[in-house]
Amino acid sequence: MPSNELKSLVKRLNDDFGDVDPNNNDKPNLMSKETHIEPQNSSLVYSPKREVQESFEEAPLWAAVITYIGYLILNVFGWLRDFLRYSGLEEKKGAIDPNPKGFVPLYSEYECFYTRNMYTRIRDCFNRPICSVPGAKISLIERVSDDFNWTFKQSGRTIEALNLGSYNYLGFAENNGKCASNSIEAIKKMGVASCSPKQEFGTMKIHKDLEETMAKYLGVEDSICFGMGFATNSTNIPNLVNKGCLILSDELNHSSLVLGSRLSGATIKVFKHNDIDDLEKKLKDSIVYGQARTHRPWKKILIVVEGVYSMEGSIVNLPKIIELKKKYKAYLYLDEAHSIGAIGPNGRGVVDYWGCDPKDVDILMGTFTKSFGSCGGYIAGTKKLINHIRTYSYANCYASSMSPPIAEQIISSLNTISGADGTDEGKKRIAQLAWNSHYFREKLVKMGFIVYGNNDSPVVPLMLYMPAKIRAFNVEMLKRGIAVVTVGFPATRLTESRVRFCLSASHTKEMLDKALEAIDEVGDMLYLKYSKRKVHNA
Amino acid sequence: MLDLIPDYVKNAPFYHLAVEAFLLVWILWLIFRKSYSPAEKNKLSEKDKKELLEEWTPEPLVPDYEFKDSVINPRVVEGPVAKYAIVNGVKSLNAASFNFLNMVGNEKINEKAIKSIEKYGVGSCGPRGFYGTIDVHLELEQRLAKFFSVEEGIIYSYGFSTIASAIPAYSKRGDIIFADEGVHFAIQKGIVASRSDVRYFKHNDIEDLERLLKEQEEADKKNPKKAKATRRFLVIEGLYMNHGDLCPLPKMVDLKYKYKYRIFLDETVSFATIGKTGRGVTEYYNVPREKIDLISGSMELSLGSVGGFCVGSSFVVQHQVLSGQGYCFSASLPPLLAASAIEALNIIEAQQGEMFPDLEKKCKLLHQKLKSVNNLTVSGIDISPVKHVRLSFDNTLEKLEKIVDYAQANSVSLTVARYLKEEKFSPKPSIRISVNYDLSDSEIDLIVNVIEQGIKSIGC
Numbered sequence: 001m002p003s004n005e006l007k008s009l010v011k012r013l014n015d016d017f018g019d020v021d022p023n024n025n026d027k028p029n030l031m032s033k034e035t036h037i038e039p040q041n042s043s044l045v046y047s048p049k050r051e052v053q054e055s056f057e058e059a060p061l062w063a064a065v066i067t068y069i070g071y072l073i074l075n076v077f078g079w080l081r082d083f084l085r086y087s088g089l090e091e092k093k094g095a096i097d098p099n100p101k102g103f104v105p106l107y108s109e110y111e112c113f114y115t116r117n118m119y120t121r122i123r124d125c126f127n128r129p130i131c132s133v134p135g136a137k138i139s140l141i142e143r144v145s146d147d148f149n150w151t152f153k154q155s156g157r158t159i160e161a162l163n164l165g166s167y168n169y170l171g172f173a174e175n176n177g178k179c180a181s182n183s184i185e186a187i188k189k190m191g192v193a194s195c196s197p198k199q200e201f202g203t204m205k206i207h208k209d210l211e212e213t214m215a216k217y218l219g220v221e222d223s224i225c226f227g228m229g230f231a232t233n234s235t236n237i238p239n240l241v242n243k244g245c246l247i248l249s250d251e252l253n254h255s256s257l258v259l260g261s262r263l264s265g266a267t268i269k270v271f272k273h274n275d276i277d278d279l280e281k282k283l284k285d286s287i288v289y290g291q292a293r294t295h296r297p298w299k300k301i302l303i304v305v306e307g308v309y310s311m312e313g314s315i316v317n318l319p320k321i322i323e324l325k326k327k328y329k330a331y332l333y334l335d336e337a338h339s340i341g342a343i344g345p346n347g348r349g350v351v352d353y354w355g356c357d358p359k360d361v362d363i364l365m366g367t368f369t370k371s372f373g374s375c376g377g378y379i380a381g382t383k384k385l386i387n388h389i390r391t392y393s394y395a396n397c398y399a400s401s402m403s404p405p406i407a408e409q410i411i412s413s414l415n416t417i418s419g420a421d422g423t424d425e426g427k428k429r430i431a432q433l434a435w436n437s438h439y440f441r442e443k444l445v446k447m448g449f450i451v452y453g454n455n456d457s458p459v460v461p462l463m464l465y466m467p468a469k470i471r472a473f474n475v476e477m478l479k480r481g482i483a484v485v486t487v488g489f490p491a492t493r494l495t496e497s498r499v500r501f502c503l504s505a506s507h508t509k510e511m512l513d514k515a516l517e518a519i520d521e522v523g524d525m526l527y528l529k530y531s532k533r534k535v536h537n538a
Numbered sequence: 539m540l541d542l543i544p545d546y547v548k549n550a551p552f553y554h555l556a557v558e559a560f561l562l563v564w565i566l567w568l569i570f571r572k573s574y575s576p577a578e579k580n581k582l583s584e585k586d587k588k589e590l591l592e593e594w595t596p597e598p599l600v601p602d603y604e605f606k607d608s609v610i611n612p613r614v615v616e617g618p619v620a621k622y623a624i625v626n627g628v629k630s631l632n633a634a635s636f637n638f639l640n641m642v643g644n645e646k647i648n649e650k651a652i653k654s655i656e657k658y659g660v661g662s663c664g665p666r667g668f669y670g671t672i673d674v675h676l677e678l679e680q681r682l683a684k685f686f687s688v689e690e691g692i693i694y695s696y697g698f699s700t701i702a703s704a705i706p707a708y709s710k711r712g713d714i715i716f717a718d719e720g721v722h723f724a725i726q727k728g729i730v731a732s733r734s735d736v737r738y739f740k741h742n743d744i745e746d747l748e749r750l751l752k753e754q755e756e757a758d759k760k761n762p763k764k765a766k767a768t769r770r771f772l773v774i775e776g777l778y779m780n781h782g783d784l785c786p787l788p789k790m791v792d793l794k795y796k797y798k799y800r801i802f803l804d805e806t807v808s809f810a811t812i813g814k815t816g817r818g819v820t821e822y823y824n825v826p827r828e829k830i831d832l833i834s835g836s837m838e839l840s841l842g843s844v845g846g847f848c849v850g851s852s853f854v855v856q857h858q859v860l861s862g863q864g865y866c867f868s869a870s871l872p873p874l875l876a877a878s879a880i881e882a883l884n885i886i887e888a889q890q891g892e893m894f895p896d897l898e899k900k901c902k903l904l905h906q907k908l909k910s911v912n913n914l915t916v917s918g919i920d921i922s923p924v925k926h927v928r929l930s931f932d933n934t935l936e937k938l939e940k941i942v943d944y945a946q947a948n949s950v951s952l953t954v955a956r957y958l959k960e961e962k963f964s965p966k967p968s969i970r971i972s973v974n975y976d977l978s979d980s981e982i983d984l985i986v987n988v989i990e991q992g993i994k995s996i997g998c
Contacts, residue, residue, distance in 0.1 A: 167664055180655050193844050231696050
């Protein structure tokens with residue numbers, strides 16, 4: 001029902017409003033939290049600082065107030081414009097339902113209002129087409145709009161820009177070199193697709209090779225690969241839990257995890273982002289009180305977390321979660337989409353980063369889109385688990401198997417990362433990424449920006465707060481030749497619009513310095529240096 | 539002192555005062571006693587909790603059962619899964635994969651894919667929103683829209699996630715979906731994800747559909763306010779993957795305007811197989827495409843690539859840019875696969891004169907020949923490029939698997955149709971044969987003969 005949606009939206013808005021109450025001491029721990037965690041094996045951490053720091057500095061009150069005023073203005077003008085459109089004074093743009101009258105409207109009123117009056121204003125910042133490798137530098141296709149972003153035309157020109165937006169962590173987005181040439185060979189040998197699911201006639205030798213290589217790399221018994229990362233989560237969680245089971249899910253989990261959890265039919269409880277105490281409390285209560293109403297004991301409890309959170313730049317506190325999972329006999333599903341390859345001294349994700357045993361994580365999941373410069377996802381774990389997934393996975397049974405050149409790209413990049421190709425290229429890339437992440441983040445903090453997340457994370461979110469600054473920052477940076485990703489509601493909370501920088505091993509120091517200089521300039525121009533903190537150990 | 543006491547107290551009899559004093563004490567007791575609460579008595583002590591925590595034993599993550607070898611260790615193909623594929627070192631005729639137009643391994647397509655890697659690399663390293671939109675994606679979207687002569691197209695990076703994302707983008711909790719019992723698994727999951735009320739009607743049974751629609755009409759009359767806010771959708775397949783037959787589209791379009799539902803038509807199988815020029819069932823039935831609200835399809839069958847797409851009016855399709863989960867939150871399709879799909883479309887558009895009548899001819903021929911095989915039933919329409927064949931008596935999965943093994947040993951690759959237990963309406967076990975338009979008459983004979991021999995070999 002649309003009205004239900006509206007209610008939940010209003011509730012969400014209210015929740016957000018509640019967050020900035022300066023007298024409210026019971027703030028969500030996302031704000032103003034700083035944790036200091038010692039990794040288990042500190043010798044493994046290559047950070048210049050031995051201490052892992054995660055910071056979520058609170059927005060200054062004035063910024064929060066102006067953010068709300070910003071949304072208020074947007075809403076008031078939205079209503080006004082809608083009134084003008086309704087009364088026929090302004091031309092209605094956008095597509096109209098081709099069906100005759102009498103059909104129930106296809107979209108809910110609020111959704112349309114948001115798209116029409118807010119999203120469209122800044123639409124040119126998203127879905128920007130490119131026409132090159134999404135590497136350290138990209139060519140953007142210039143789009144122009146002569147009707148305020150309702151439609152776009154390509155001007156025929158391209159804009160060369162430094163790319164701080166793609167998930168190209170280890171720099172494997174390349175159109176030459178070993179990976180590309182191996183993939184080309186794979187096309188010549190095997191074509192581009194199999195047109196059959198793996199259970200029927202789509203299993204190719206290259207898939208077997210990939211699964212073996214991946215399992216070996218992760219240090220587990222077996223693995224299974226799928227053609228799409230999103231579907232790896234959404235089509236496989238239902239094989240692990242069902243009705244009568246409980247999923248404890250981090251509040252900031254990716255939508256694929258949320259969708260998979262929903263499809264499973266299990267009960268979902270959400271715990272505060274990366275908050276071990278909250279997780280423990282919920283775990284304990286769930287076991288003690290059992291299922292709601294019937295009070296039957298839960299069949300299984302599955303904790304679902306991500307390695308690196310792509311919007312916060314935070315790193316999961318894995319050792320503590322493993323401790324909890326063992327203590328309370330729960331199972332652990334770890335999504336390493338943004339961490340595999342990008343984190344840890346050997347690039348083996350957060351498990352490697354914390355020096356944990358991969359066998360302590362029941363289900364290791366990750367994607368090949370990011371660090372490997374390819375496409376798809378994997379699940380790894382015990383032989384028994386993987387065979388179970390092979391049997392019951394939606395994707396394994398119904399979806400077409402992975403394209404051979406895509407699989408080849410992963411195998412080649414994996415061999416480089418693990419050093420199996422006999423070079424230290426992989427090590428170099430991992431070290432470069434780590435250095436870049438630290439350098440870039442440290443500089444931003446020193447400049448006085450509010451930067452979220454963990455010091456070791458290659459994802460660096462910089463807070464903008466105000467909706468109008470989303471476009472301003474994006475456009476100003478592009479003028480200076482830097483392509484960035486800016487995000488706002490609904491990808492983040494309403495008041496927490498931000499820029500998200502994704503660093504890459506292919507960025508050189510010169511590139512980062514150029515970017516930093518531009519950010520500094522735009523930051524001053526847009527009053528983005530909100531931080532009130534004295535820079536620690538500067 | 540005694541003067542202070544009012545007269546009425548002095549005059550009151552003693553028993554009166556005693557009763558009042560007692561009442562006063564009782565009221566005070568009622569107020570201040572520790573109230574009895576059943577919840578408190580049942581409250582768990584820390585010790586109880588500890589015991590409960592220790593007692594709880596979860597079920598194993600993976601239940602204990604014996605894995606089926608044919609499922610966890612399927613045949614492994616070396617080289618391309620083309621018309622002929624190499625299995626266990628032996629070249630065998632492929633009647634198992636959905637390579638209807640023989641696009642897999644096509645030189646022109648491979649060439650385009652290679653050129654694409656040379657220009658864009660392999661992966662796109664981002665979702666469509668954040669620098670993952672590459673010019674080939676836009677081109678493919680336009681080409682697909684043009685192919686169907688509609689306003690707009692949108693592509694997904696995975697066939698399965700296409701319709702499974704598209705349905706929940708529109709249909710929400712409280713809305714009603716009328717769906718055919720025969721729809722394939724991805725559609726079923728899309729319906730579950732939407733959390734809408736679903737009414738399944740019997741496969742291709744227009745009367746049953748109308749019965750459900752009338753029922754709903756009655757319910758609407760009782761609650762017109764709710765009816766005004768309840769969207770209705772009809773979700774059907776053009777050619778049913780699990781049945782091999784066509785949907786009665788014209789009748790469904792007629793009913794659309796009477797009962798005010800929107801039609802989502804999945805053309806996974808029928809796209810680029812059915813119709814004179816491969817435009818699907820709308821072309822076959824000559825139904826104007828504006829009457830269908832959304833057409834979805836897959837590039838993993840006829841086009842020999844990976845991914846899926848939706849086409850339709852801008853009003854409908856554009857919405858998925860923000861609301862199609864598999865579109866928004868997933869990395870975009872690798873450019874080489876988009877380039878391959880474009881090239882496949884080029885091939886189709888260049889050869890349309892012969893390709894589809896040819897495919898139709900082969901489908902009919904195979905259908906007819908299969909029909910003549912003893913102890914075998916073939917379901918579906920004769921022009922369907924997927925054929926489900928079943929044993930007339932004692933049709934079990936084990937027997938069908940044996941026939942498939944027999945065929946493989948004789949260098950013909952067949953497959954049983956694999957379904958999960960979770961299917962809403964489990965189809966009967968079958969061998970699913972896919973027709974490649976490039977099959978020669980003798981190759982068709984080979985397939986039929988092998989099946990015939992296979993049936994004999996298991997003693998039926």
